[in-house]
Amino acid sequence: QVQLVESGGCLMQRGGSLTLSCVASGLSLRKYTMGYYPQRPGREREWVASISNVGEMIEYAASVKGRVTTSIDDDTSPADLQMHNLEPEDTAVYVCNAKARLYTPRSGWSSPSYWGTGTQVTVAS
Secondary structure, three states: OEEEEEOOEEEEEEEOOOOEEEEOOOOOHHHHHEEEEEEOOOOOOOEEEEOOOOOOOEEOOOOOOOOOOOOOOOOOEEEEEEOOOOOOOEEEEEEEEEEOOOOEOOOEEEOEEEEEEEEOOOOOO
């Protein structure tokens, strides 16, 4: 059974730094893209960063580039999101996603996607 568990969210002051972690179980991270999606009240989830195949490719949204870094050590490590120079606009529930494009001879192609429940980040002004 696949499970994603986020941690690290808390109340922060403007300008501070924070590291979020997403621990995945039940899947091989070498085949997955791990992404972070902040969800603000009344708004849809917004993608901010992703790391694929244990670091082969890393991408950031333009809105956070330069303030956010994502990393993962190996296929058993958490996928971390380091956030710097926090702003009140960063306040959100940060949800982790794992997705892949997989092929098996028996079943053909599949596109599994899994979500965590999120961790709350609040940045005071």
